Amino acid sequence: MQGQNEGLVAEDEMTDVLNDVVRDDSSAATSDLGYDALFDAMHSELYPGVSSFSSLNFLTKLMHLKVVNKWTNKSVDGLLKLLKLAFPKINLVDSHYEAKKLMSKLGLGYESIHVCRNDCALFWKENTDKEICPVCYESRWVQIAGKSSGKNVSHKVLRYFSLTPRLKRLFATTHTARLMRWHNTGRSKDNDDLGHPVDGKAWRAFDKNHPDFACEIRNVRLGLSSDGFNPFGNMSQSYSMWPVVLATYNLPPWLCMKEENLMLTLLIPGPQSPGKDMDVFLRPLVDELKELWTSGIDTRDVSNNNCIFRMRVALLWTVSDFPARSSLSGWSGQGYDACPTCNEETPSTRVIGKTAYVGHRRFLPSTHHWRNDRTFNGQTERRGPPPQLTSADILQQLSRVKIRIPGKHPSYGGVKRKRDKDELNWRKKSIFYELPYWSTNELKHNLDVIHVEKNVCDSLLGTLLGDPHKSKDTDNARRDLMKLKIRHELHLYEDKERLMKPAAEYTFINADRQKFCNFIRNVKFPDGFASNLRKNVAPNESRIIGLKSHDCHILMQRLLPVVCRAFLNKTISSTITELCTFFKKLCARSIKVSDMVDAQQQLILILCKLERIFPPAFFDIMIHLVMHLPEEAILGGPVYMRWMYPFERYLKKLKDYVRNQSKPEGKRSLVVLESDVRAQAEFYVLNNCPEIETFLNEHKDQLQTRGVTNVNQLHRIKFPAWFHTKIYGLHRINADDVSLELLSLASRPNAVVHSYPACIVNGVRFLTYDRDIRRKTQNSGVSIAGTGGEIFYGQLQDILELSYINGFSVVVFRCRWFKCDGKRKVTENNITIIDISREAYKDDQFILASQARQVFYIDDPSRSHNWRVVQEVNHCTTWDTPSMVLTEIDLLHDDSSSNFSLFVDIGNLDHITMQRVDIDAIQLDRPAKRASSSNVSGDEYNFINDKEEDIEDEDDNDEGDNGGEFEASDTETDCPSVEDDDDADRSNDSDYE
Numbered sequence: 001m002q003g004q005n006e007g008l009v010a011e012d013e014m015t016d017v018l019n020d021v022v023r024d025d026s027s028a029a030t031s032d033l034g035y036d037a038l039f040d041a042m043h044s045e046l047y048p049g050v051s052s053f054s055s056l057n058f059l060t061k062l063m064h065l066k067v068v069n070k071w072t073n074k075s076v077d078g079l080l081k082l083l084k085l086a087f088p089k090i091n092l093v094d095s096h097y098e099a100k101k102l103m104s105k106l107g108l109g110y111e112s113i114h115v116c117r118n119d120c121a122l123f124w125k126e127n128t129d130k131e132i133c134p135v136c137y138e139s140r141w142v143q144i145a146g147k148s149s150g151k152n153v154s155h156k157v158l159r160y161f162s163l164t165p166r167l168k169r170l171f172a173t174t175h176t177a178r179l180m181r182w183h184n185t186g187r188s189k190d191n192d193d194l195g196h197p198v199d200g201k202a203w204r205a206f207d208k209n210h211p212d213f214a215c216e217i218r219n220v221r222l223g224l225s226s227d228g229f230n231p232f233g234n235m236s237q238s239y240s241m242w243p244v245v246l247a248t249y250n251l252p253p254w255l256c257m258k259e260e261n262l263m264l265t266l267l268i269p270g271p272q273s274p275g276k277d278m279d280v281f282l283r284p285l286v287d288e289l290k291e292l293w294t295s296g297i298d299t300r301d302v303s304n305n306n307c308i309f310r311m312r313v314a315l316l317w318t319v320s321d322f323p324a325r326s327s328l329s330g331w332s333g334q335g336y337d338a339c340p341t342c343n344e345e346t347p348s349t350r351v352i353g354k355t356a357y358v359g360h361r362r363f364l365p366s367t368h369h370w371r372n373d374r375t376f377n378g379q380t381e382r383r384g385p386p387p388q389l390t391s392a393d394i395l396q397q398l399s400r401v402k403i404r405i406p407g408k409h410p411s412y413g414g415v416k417r418k419r420d421k422d423e424l425n426w427r428k429k430s431i432f433y434e435l436p437y438w439s440t441n442e443l444k445h446n447l448d449v450i451h452v453e454k455n456v457c458d459s460l461l462g463t464l465l466g467d468p469h470k471s472k473d474t475d476n477a478r479r480d481l482m483k484l485k486i487r488h489e490l491h492l493y494e495d496k497e498r499l500m501k502p503a504a505e506y507t508f509i510n511a512d513r514q515k516f517c518n519f520i521r522n523v524k525f526p527d528g529f530a531s532n533l534r535k536n537v538a539p540n541e542s543r544i545i546g547l548k549s550h551d552c553h554i555l556m557q558r559l560l561p562v563v564c565r566a567f568l569n570k571t572i573s574s575t576i577t578e579l580c581t582f583f584k585k586l587c588a589r590s591i592k593v594s595d596m597v598d599a600q601q602q603l604i605l606i607l608c609k610l611e612r613i614f615p616p617a618f619f620d621i622m623i624h625l626v627m628h629l630p631e632e633a634i635l636g637g638p639v640y641m642r643w644m645y646p647f648e649r650y651l652k653k654l655k656d657y658v659r660n661q662s663k664p665e666g667k668r669s670l671v672v673l674e675s676d677v678r679a680q681a682e683f684y685v686l687n688n689c690p691e692i693e694t695f696l697n698e699h700k701d702q703l704q705t706r707g708v709t710n711v712n713q714l715h716r717i718k719f720p721a722w723f724h725t726k727i728y729g730l731h732r733i734n735a736d737d738v739s740l741e742l743l744s745l746a747s748r749p750n751a752v753v754h755s756y757p758a759c760i761v762n763g764v765r766f767l768t769y770d771r772d773i774r775r776k777t778q779n780s781g782v783s784i785a786g787t788g789g790e791i792f793y794g795q796l797q798d799i800l801e802l803s804y805i806n807g808f809s810v811v812v813f814r815c816r817w818f819k820c821d822g823k824r825k826v827t828e829n830n831i832t833i834i835d836i837s838r839e840a841y842k843d844d845q846f847i848l849a850s851q852a853r854q855v856f857y858i859d860d861p862s863r864s865h866n867w868r869v870v871q872e873v874n875h876c877t878t879w880d881t882p883s884m885v886l887t888e889i890d891l892l893h894d895d896s897s898s899n900f901s902l903f904v905d906i907g908n909l910d911h912i913t914m915q916r917v918d919i920d921a922i923q924l925d926r927p928a929k930r931a932s933s934s935n936v937s938g939d940e941y942n943f944i945n946d947k948e949e950d951i952e953d954e955d956d957n958d959e960g961d962n963g964g965e966f967e968a969s970d971t972e973t974d975c976p977s978v979e980d981d982d983d984a985d986r987s988n989d990s991d992y993e
């Protein structure tokens, strides 16, 4: 038995979660005034003679309090009873259940749309009634062995929350209705100030292009954000959902990014990220947006005497991290032309093993002396900056892009295909181009500043600290310098048959590295300002690890400029400080156009200086992207209204409902597992970890090729050790390839485990059987869906927390399973009856706690004493765990961009050398012969601009695969076990195969 039906189980759980969110959403948002006829009908007095407060109004407020404060249903029942007792004439429902029923009528439901398992198409509109996918012909339904009747289950479900009623509702309450005009009155008087997107160039251009839209100020402008996240935050369940969230930019800056004003419109199901098929899922939303642009919708505006006006809606832009930007825009963020702005003129070059985005001198004025300086890359620079492309140019490029079959079916949409040269980096013409106004929008896709900042910070820190896993100053980076014949002082050299690597000026010496780590460990921030960085200092005080994006933000903006001065020479430290100052300037609450124009120029100098300091391998695409951030600010306004933070925080709310899915409870005790039991548990966890599926298959294949007879049995026995060796081997080669989670899983669980008497799973409480028999209630019944959808029933025997290295743990249930095959299970009139006299699967007793569904058993008076009737228990959030307290985090500088002076000192680069003379060169493991500089001939390597790289169609491993160069943004700011799906994809698709 294997409970591998996680996708379905997960889907199922999401429904509960969503119901909660929707309930929360509706009760929070309708707490003001009536919105439609239904509402009016229920508009009755709370108490005779009290006309100011309706019964419904009271109830919405009560329910809102309940959700916010996590009251139990029971406490609401009690409160309602008390109120009725104290005020006999009060007009209230009797119970929480009734209140909920009432609310759900008001609330905003969602539509469940079935999706082909390969993401080819939605079973929607013209496909609503189809049984098979119109693209790949696969069945819409999960095939359940032995099940011929009953309700069909779809492979995947897209949740779609219609936009229109929620937008209408914004005008149904006096308060928000007025604020929806803020953008018209609140825009800056001074053309130089950027306080809101309305002040940006893109908004003005939009108004100019669409005067008929602009003249009705109540028309709505939206921003769209999407990011992958794992709602389960559990390393043994890699599941990536892609919520699509909208923000309303009509509202003032202090409200527009507030959680309650963000709207979830689509919940794209996992387990993998949609990638190139994003557009399939965006279809319902884009159709609705088209309708809302062309025809609009009649909307009642309570702030204007309930007058009806025709509301129209426009999508201004998207906000996402760089990998997600590829899915949304269609422009691949990989290869020579990775930069969406520079397009086919992206400054890039091939270095050993990767693409380096260097060549920023082309942005300098044509007379700048650095253009003639050969110390940059051995060449002078004559090219001008890349041309600015107009929307017509882009449309022209897109017209050359061929239509592709959507989906991931290996014979249809999933077929690998090379991109034609004239398609450039375009993978598709994005679905947004169906919006009549999209092509002329000046800022279509915003880069998440925080994400860029994090990746820059990681590269910088890794290199400064000489982090063996993160430094960009690798041996190959030095070989690049040798090929370019620049910075001779850093070239590898032979010394008595040994290969030596001279220390570089941009790397701390050992003692300083310790000092730096010590500094980070001891820095103290005010309450709520930042998370404690102590945890990020590696035990040997030589590396900083596990930084989340907010940590990087603090490091870049507060700490790095301070510490660099102490440990690096002036040219290097001032260049890094200048870069940090730029980020400070950019992250100011109000920014000035003139500052950004200025910063743009300064950045070119900063990037050039960095190129002069660091080897080309340092420059991944994220470093280059920094250069476009000022432009985007000028177009779109302050970054805090165009970055992922608010959206991530919103998603966290979603996640709060699912987090701590399985939370062990009660007095724990230490238990030593016998080796066979431990092996059983260990294998179960590994076998139920989708992230390592490729390894599982690889191992099985190996066994098969060796011709062993009992593959499955051997696989079960041998896999954990094999996996351990494999992962640790990979880790040794390149630690970046191996996530902390994988490494922990491969570390094998400790034989000493914690045992608990109770555990809460998705809000349902489980007790072990021996506890249960002493009680008057029953909480030990367990069921799990098997691979084919069949259900297994059992009793919970043990709750064990397996612990791995790095503090990871997995909670598993050891169960006694009933053998209820064949005649031992009967279903009559929807009643399932099982024979519990025999036990089964003694060698496969474990399941993940998160997979367990509760059941309870009652005697069947119509049968003998061995038979039990199975009753299912609904997993909802009756036992809500307290939600995590969000600390206020300092992201913005409460300042203006002008308060940070950014003046780049172009100094005297000519005479600096990059070798650290105060430390000896390091001896390398590898033999000297392979790379001695005498073997490297300039012709052989044709280093500069060898634009011959094959244009691979990366459709299969697109967004996730960024060559391991940079990280996708982390949705979670504090939970180390969150596996970003982009990382997961990367590990599945490219690095390990």
Ligand SMILES: [Zn+2]
Residues within 6 Å of the ligand: 116, 117, 118, 119, 120, 121, 133, 134, 135, 136, 137, 138, 407, 409
């Ligand atoms: Zn299909």
Ligand SMILES: [Zn+2]
Residues within 6 Å of the ligand: 339, 340, 341, 342, 343, 346, 624, 625, 628
């Ligand atoms: Zn660029």
